[in-house]
Amino acid sequence: MAPRKPKPKPKRAGDGETPGDVRPKLAVWKFASCDGCQLTLLDCEDALLEIAAKVEIANFPEASRAIVRGPYDVSLVEGSITTSHDAERIHTIRRASKVLVAIGACATSGGIQALRNFAEVGGWMTAVYGRPDAIPTLRASTPISDHVKVDFELHGCPISKEQLIRVLGAILRGNVPRLPHHSVCLDCKRNGTVCVTVAEGQPCLGPVTRCGCGALCPSHGRGCYGCFGPLAEANFGGMGRLLEVKGVDAAGRARLFRGIYGAAEAFRVESESHGRNRT
Ligand code: SF4
Ligand code: SF4
Numbered sequence: 617m618a619p620r621k622p623k624p625k626p627k628r629a630g631d632g633e634t635p636g637d638v639r640p641k642l643a644v645w646k647f648a649s650c651d652g653c654q655l656t657l658l659d660c661e662d663a664l665l666e667i668a669a670k671v672e673i674a675n676f677p678e679a680s681r682a683i684v685r686g687p688y689d690v691s692l693v694e695g696s697i698t699t700s701h702d703a704e705r706i707h708t709i710r711r712a713s714k715v716l717v718a719i720g721a722c723a724t725s726g727g728i729q730a731l732r733n734f735a736e737v738g739g740w741m742t743a744v745y746g747r748p749d750a751i752p753t754l755r756a757s758t759p760i761s762d763h764v765k766v767d768f769e770l771h772g773c774p775i776s777k778e779q780l781i782r783v784l785g786a787i788l789r790g791n792v793p794r795l796p797h798h799s800v801c802l803d804c805k806r807n808g809t810v811c812v813t814v815a816e817g818q819p820c821l822g823p824v825t826r827c828g829c830g831a832l833c834p835s836h837g838r839g840c841y842g843c844f845g846p847l848a849e850a851n852f853g854g855m856g857r858l859l860e861v862k863g864v865d866a867a868g869r870a871r872l873f874r875g876i877y878g879a880a881e882a883f884r885v886e887s888e889s890h891g892r893n894r895t
């Protein structure tokens with residue numbers, strides 16, 4: 617008599633798989649960017665293993681060549697829209713995604729490459745490329761939300777891994793992600809960091825920049841340059857006047873606001889109010 621085959625063990629929820637063996641599909645997409653925000657996901661280490669056990673990683677070119685067809689439960693989108701091809705592809709991704717999260721300065725404001733928005737990009741292309749007509753570059757670098765509906769934006773250049781884990785965890789539990797909403801200054805106070813503006817007169821955008829980094833730069837003795845983007849409802853005009861009082865000239869003030877998040881509305885408007893409209 618042939619030996620009996622052992623019965624397969626039933627799968628249990630909580631073993632890293634949901635009942636019915638169906639795990640939510642997570643996809644990570646890249647547009648114009650440096651890959652730094654995707655690397656933040658890889659940098660989540662142990663937490664990433666926990667996340668990977670709860671989801672099916674369906675598309676993540678930075679980590680795997682395996683591609684699973686959509687639709688996707690959660691899409692993380694890194695990078696800004698800079699070509700006509702990008703502008704078409706983001707619509708395909710949106711249609712295939714139940715929840716779409718834009719991650720990082722590039723995806724949420726256009727990123728450092730949005731400095732092109734303040735200049736004549738055609739002139740640069742002619743200077744750099746032999747065949748500028750072969751480059752399908754758009755005139756401006758734009759955030760994902762300029763093209764499709766975005767369900768949540770996670771800021772930073774790069775994003776914070778603690779915030780990323782928190783947001784992914786909330787989405788996978790079916791909750792609305794919530795993040796702290798305060799300025800970098802408050803984290804300075806909590807850390808007991810001596811203010812570099814008060815103590816040394818250094819320019820610092822901390823009062824108008826959203827939290828996320830734990831006030832990293834001031835803790836190393838330098839001012840914040842706004843890489844987590846403008847804090848909603850902050851007093852940007854007051855920030856500009858403070859910089860002026862501290863002796864930062866108009867070009868310096870404009871340059872400070874026109875950095876990584878320079879295309880975000882509040883920083884762009886304040887930058888232009890200091891009279892420097894071109895990079
Ligand atoms: S936001 Fe910064 S770290 Fe993230 S992809 Fe863009 S340039 Fe890289
Ligand atoms: S160092 Fe910058 S972020 Fe920190 S308290 Fe002073 S102004 Fe605010």
Ligand code: SF4
Pocket residue numbers: 800825829830831832833834839840841842843844845
């Ligand atoms: S530039 Fe500002 S927001 Fe960015 S890490 Fe430094 S302190 Fe944090």
